[in-house]
Amino acid sequence: MIDTSQLLLTEYEQIKQEQQARIGFRDNLIYATLGVMAAVIGSTLARTGHLELLLLLPPLSVILGWTYLVNDEKISAVGRYIRNELAPRLKELTSERAEIFGWESAHRSDAHRNSRKRLQLAVDLLTFCVAPLAALTVYWMLGPKDWPLLVTSLVETAMIVGLAAQVVRYADLAR
Numbered sequence: 001m002i003d004t005s006q007l008l009l010t011e012y013e014q015i016k017q018e019q020q021a022r023i024g025f026r027d028n029l030i031y032a033t034l035g036v037m038a039a040v041i042g043s044t045l046a047r048t049g050h051l052e053l054l055l056l057l058p059p060l061s062v063i064l065g066w067t068y069l070v071n072d073e074k075i076s077a078v079g080r081y082i083r084n085e086l087a088p089r090l091k092e093l094t095s096e097r098a099e100i101f102g103w104e105s106a107h108r109s110d111a112h113r114n115s116r117k118r119l120q121l122a123v124d125l126l127t128f129c130v131a132p133l134a135a136l137t138v139y140w141m142l143g144p145k146d147w148p149l150l151v152t153s154l155v156e157t158a159m160i161v162g163l164a165a166q167v168v169r170y171a172d173l174a175r
Helices: 004-046 051-093 113-142 147-169
Strands: none
Touching: 004 051, 004 113, 051 113, 051 147, 113 147
16 A cells, blocks of 8 residues: 555656756757757858848747747746645655755755846847847748738747747746
8 A cells, every 4th residue: 555655755756757857858949949940040151142041930839939938938837836836745644844855945945046147038038039030020021012022921920929928927037
């Protein structure tokens, strides 16, 4: 027969494995985004006179950025669940009143967390929003002014602004 504490510890191990997998996937999305940027910019430079290729960068950045954001939020949700649900339930089952899973709270209270989170927000915005907006700016300044492409670029701008709002919203700047 399995007791409650064993069940909770098993749950902890499983969700930590999920969190670890999501961290690896999320971090690799940065490299994927940089690769996509290099490919789009390289293709644009290789095909002189085809600046409309830059219009590929915003939707690809939004897709990768949204996937990054969703994974980052799930990583944070796992930490919240451990801190707010799992640890208190396990603490009730132990005879000691020691902190359970202390790292889940301790790493959030270091003196540099706020500056680190703000820097991460800047990096996320630069990677997933500013870079595609720069590509759009180059297209608007130098590219063909065909109305379907201009409409596409405006829709892409709205998508990027929407993603930027979500990135800021989920930045988790609070202690």
